[in-house]
Amino acid sequence: MTALRCTDIRKAYGGVDVLQGVGFAVSAGEIFGLCGANGAGKTTLMDIIGGQQTHDTGVIELDGRTLVGDVASRAHAGLARTFQRPQVAADLTLRENIALGLAGARLGSVGQLVRGFVAGMLARTTVAIELVETAATDLSLDRLDRRAGDVTFGELRLVELARALLQRPRLIMLDEPFSGVGDNGIEAIVEALRRLRARGCAILLIDHNVDLLTALADRMALLAQGEIVVTGTVAACLADEVFRRIYVGAV
Amino acid sequence: MSAARERATTLALSVGFLLYIESSAYLQDLGTLVIVYALLALGMYLPLALCGSLSLAYNAYAAIGAYVVAIFSRSAPDLLMLAVPVAILISMVTAALLGFVTRRLSGFHLAVATMMFGIAVHTWLLNTDAVTGGATGIGDIQTPVVFGWTPDRSSLIGLGVMLVWLIATAIAGLRGSLVGIAMRAQRESELAAAASGVPTAALRILALAAGSAIATLAGMVLALVNHFVLPDSFTIKLVFLVLFMPVLGGLATPWGAVLGALVVVAFTFGFDFFQGPGGLTFGLLTLGVLLVAPAGLLGGLAALGLRLRRGFAAARVPKGAR
Numbered sequence A: 001m002t003a004l005r006c007t008d009i010r011k012a013y014g015g016v017d018v019l020q021g022v023g024f025a026v027s028a029g030e031i032f033g034l035c036g037a038n039g040a041g042k043t044t045l046m047d048i049i050g051g052q053q054t055h056d057t058g059v060i061e062l063d064g065r066t067l068v069g070d071v072a073s074r075a076h077a078g079l080a081r082t083f084q085r086p087q088v089a090a091d092l093t094l095r096e097n098i099a100l101g102l103a104g105a106r107l108g109s110v111g112q113l114v115r116g117f118v119a120g121m122l123a124r125t126t127v128a129i130e131l132v133e134t135a136a137t138d139l140s141l142d143r144l145d146r147r148a149g150d151v152t153f154g155e156l157r158l159v160e161l162a163r164a165l166l167q168r169p170r171l172i173m174l175d176e177p178f179s180g181v182g183d184n185g186i187e188a189i190v191e192a193l194r195r196l197r198a199r200g201c202a203i204l205l206i207d208h209n210v211d212l213l214t215a216l217a218d219r220m221a222l223l224a225q226g227e228i229v230v231t232g233t234v235a236a237c238l239a240d241e242v243f244r245r246i247y248v249g250a251v
Numbered sequence B: 001m002s003a004a005r006e007r008a009t010t011l012a013l014s015v016g017f018l019l020y021i022e023s024s025a026y027l028q029d030l031g032t033l034v035i036v037y038a039l040l041a042l043g044m045y046l047p048l049a050l051c052g053s054l055s056l057a058y059n060a061y062a063a064i065g066a067y068v069v070a071i072f073s074r075s076a077p078d079l080l081m082l083a084v085p086v087a088i089l090i091s092m093v094t095a096a097l098l099g100f101v102t103r104r105l106s107g108f109h110l111a112v113a114t115m116m117f118g119i120a121v122h123t124w125l126l127n128t129d130a131v132t133g134g135a136t137g138i139g140d141i142q143t144p145v146v147f148g149w150t151p152d153r154s155s156l157i158g159l160g161v162m163l164v165w166l167i168a169t170a171i172a173g174l175r176g177s178l179v180g181i182a183m184r185a186q187r188e189s190e191l192a193a194a195a196s197g198v199p200t201a202a203l204r205i206l207a208l209a210a211g212s213a214i215a216t217l218a219g220m221v222l223a224l225v226n227h228f229v230l231p232d233s234f235t236i237k238l239v240f241l242v243l244f245m246p247v248l249g250g251l252a253t254p255w256g257a258v259l260g261a262l263v264v265v266a267f268t269f270g271f272d273f274f275q276g277p278g279g280l281t282f283g284l285l286t287l288g289v290l291l292v293a294p295a296g297l298l299g300g301l302a303a304l305g306l307r308l309r310r311g312f313a314a315a316r317v318p319k320g321a322r
């Protein structure tokens, strides 16, 4: 079943074409790897799907429904993501940053917002601690009382992923989730992604590490100059002349 | 401090405060000021400390509370209790509207829009004699009958102190709840909060509306305890005085706002020494505190406590073990 479908996405920044008609689809329970040189437009594509960026033309569908609206409403439609430059609240603890995923998932409508507000004022609702702790432990994170501003980049990537997992997404998009992460962390992320895939979540994965990407992905695409130049199963891509020349050869 | 211990400690301190001001009418006057300022400071604290939204219309919200009570007392004394929900509703709708129209603009726009509104309300109070009594305000405000009981002045002040405790405790609870986490997270990373599904603009508007409701209660306490309202109690100067309080006390907990209110009243009204150049002295005092303890009085106290405990712990380690 197709989870995400992008059709003819075009985007120009001030007259410079960044995406020139990109189309691809990711099925539920599939890891789709996206690679390409610096500046190829990978992050821009993710921002457009997530709603952080507007696009000029093209259609994005999630589970057969056109994905429109602001970032938060797309999250409630089943989308979660991490960022190339980790985005966390620096003054909050790791635990609170991870719990943000739960908060977001439970604060969809104005009614939920008001109810959550009143509940918070009436009693110290213990934030579903076990869920947060489990999500963190699964990703090899510990000492959750530390300020997010005080930990390494690699740990912030794990925090972002744990936060995204708590949203229970239908589609998760990860922008270079392995860069700066230690070996334990990488192993934990790989395990987490395999569990997600088994659960039927669609995964869109950007990374420069071709070995990791090809080991993990089911299908992949190579983006160059704003276009998908090669796409198919990992085996097909690895056998492709263009892919070998542009990507594998370059690493 | 654990939540339960914080609640018990602050409740004990509140009762102690109440017993202390019982002793004289003058102290009761000062106590009323502390209650009014504390409620205003708490109203400001909620959107400011949790969401990072600075609204400056608190004189207007307090005025709405005070004048709606006064007008009900004059025109429909039997329905005086109804003034409470009516005033809160007016304030919340106003605050939500001001938040809504500035939701996509910067915090600076919110500050300017709310300040203009506050100034406009004061001017309106002065010039609309038929409704507000103009410069002389409205007097002879009656005491509401609560289920057949007519509280006297001391009881009203007692209710006010309990209101401060309830609201500060509620905001402390909110801070740690999922909504509180979402509020504080969107203040620091709108990107992260929105991507997680937090409706950030709606959350900020909700906080502004809740803060305005708390400030409205401050105006009601003032009107009910004093039995009169004057427009000049609600100038923009009130807002800037109150703005100091959460910052002075410390933003990490709503009790900082309450402590700030207490300190301001004690220093500007309580001590003769500060009577003359009170404003200036107070301004310098706040500056001094913030230079020594950027996290405010409570924040500084907590840091000092931590350092002392660490010091004791270090002292207990035998010399050879180091």
Ligand SMILES: Nc1ncnc2c1ncn2[C@@H]1O[C@H](COP(=O)(O)OP(=O)(O)OP(=O)(O)O)[C@@H](O)[C@H]1O
Binding pocket: A013, A018, A036, A037, A038, A039, A040, A041, A042, A043, A044, A045, A084
């Ligand atoms: N907000 C923006 N305004 C103008 N140009 C932009 C903006 N964001 C990205 N670009 C440009 O669009 C192009 C694609 O950028 P993008 O970040 O999507 O690339 P990428 O494939 O993610 O690269 P990298 O591997 O370095 O992360 C680049 O040339 C970049 O300079």
Ligand SMILES: [Mg+2]
Binding pocket: A042, A043, A044, A084, A175
């Ligand atoms: Mg990128």
